[in-house]
Amino acid sequence: xxxxxxxxxxxxxxxxxxxxxxxxxxxxxxxxxxxxxxxxxxxxxxxxxxxxxxxxxxxxxxxxxxxxxxxxxxxxxxxxxxxxxxxxxxxxxxxxxxxxxxxxxxxx
Amino acid sequence: xxxxxxxxxxxxxxxxxxxxxxxxxxxxxxxxxxxxxxxxxxxxxxxxxxxxxxxxxxxxxxxxxxxxxxxxxxxxxxxxxxxxxxxxxxxxxxxxxxxxxxxxxxxxxxxxxxxx
Numbered sequence: 300x301x302x303x304x305x306x307x308x309x310x311x312x313x314x315x316x317x318x319x320x321x322x323x324x325x326x327x328x329x330x331x332x333x334x335x336x337x338x339x340x341x342x343x344x345x346x347x348x349x350x351x352x353x354x355x356x357x358x359x360x361x362x363x364x365x366x367x368x369x370x371x372x373x374x375x376x377x378x379x380x381x382x383x384x385x386x387x388x389x390x391x392x393x394x395x396x397x398x399x400x401x402x403x404x405x406x407x
Numbered sequence: 408x409x410x411x412x413x414x415x416x417x418x419x420x421x422x423x424x425x426x427x428x429x430x431x432x433x434x435x436x437x438x439x440x441x442x443x444x445x446x447x448x449x450x451x452x453x454x455x456x457x458x459x460x461x462x463x464x465x466x467x468x469x470x471x472x473x474x475x476x477x478x479x480x481x482x483x484x485x486x487x488x489x490x491x492x493x494x495x496x497x498x499x500x501x502x503x504x505x506x507x508x509x510x511x512x513x514x515x516x517x518x519x520x521x522x523x
Contacts, residue, residue, distance in 0.1 A: 333512070342413075342500050342517040343451070387450060394441060395502070395512055399450040 305398035318375040322388030329390040413515025430501030436481035437503035
């Protein structure tokens with residue numbers, strides 16, 4: 300069973316602070332990794348994709364990948380209330396496998 | 408950017424009837440489309456993978472006779488829920504992958520199905 304594991308939360312972070320989301324995956328054949336944001340009742344929205352070990356930054360978001368540890372993370376700097384959502388980690392080996400998601404709440 | 412249009416966004420049907428959900432790639436050709444189902448407060452579960460012009464590949468536990476998938480062209484895939492029952496009520500989401508390759512998956516806006 301190829302799995303992607305996330306802490307379901309909820310994770311509460313004060314506005315302006317850094318939110319840290321973590322994910323592990325079991326399939327070593329996974330080649331690409333994604334973070335999606337999903338608001339209630341809506342479809343997932345791609346936040347970041349990462350394919351190589353190390354960090355990838357895009358605005359307030361930084362994704363980190365460590366293939367040796369089978370670990371992916373997402374950092375959100377200067378958290379805003381609009382960042383409150385469920386964040387889904389996904390790993391791809393021809394098809395996407397999603398984690399259960401982490402519910403993030405930014406407290407004003 | 409790549410856009411996937413999914414219709415309808417919401418449907419209510421009577422138990423025993425069939426419902427068709429359409430997924431169209433608007434500005435790219437999708438070699439592969441994926442169909443997911445999401446129950447409340449749960450993650451997306453892959454139901455099946457469809458490739459243009461060939462039969463869909465279903466995930467374990469998904470009834471292929473109940474969830475009919477057709478991918479007749481590079482821009483259109485349909486999911487038909489046959490003889491729907493209340494337990495089929497869920498959020499169904501399609502995703503398409505650009506034929507040009509890369510790793511991008513574009514999602515449709517989802518269909519909320521309620522079977523009464």
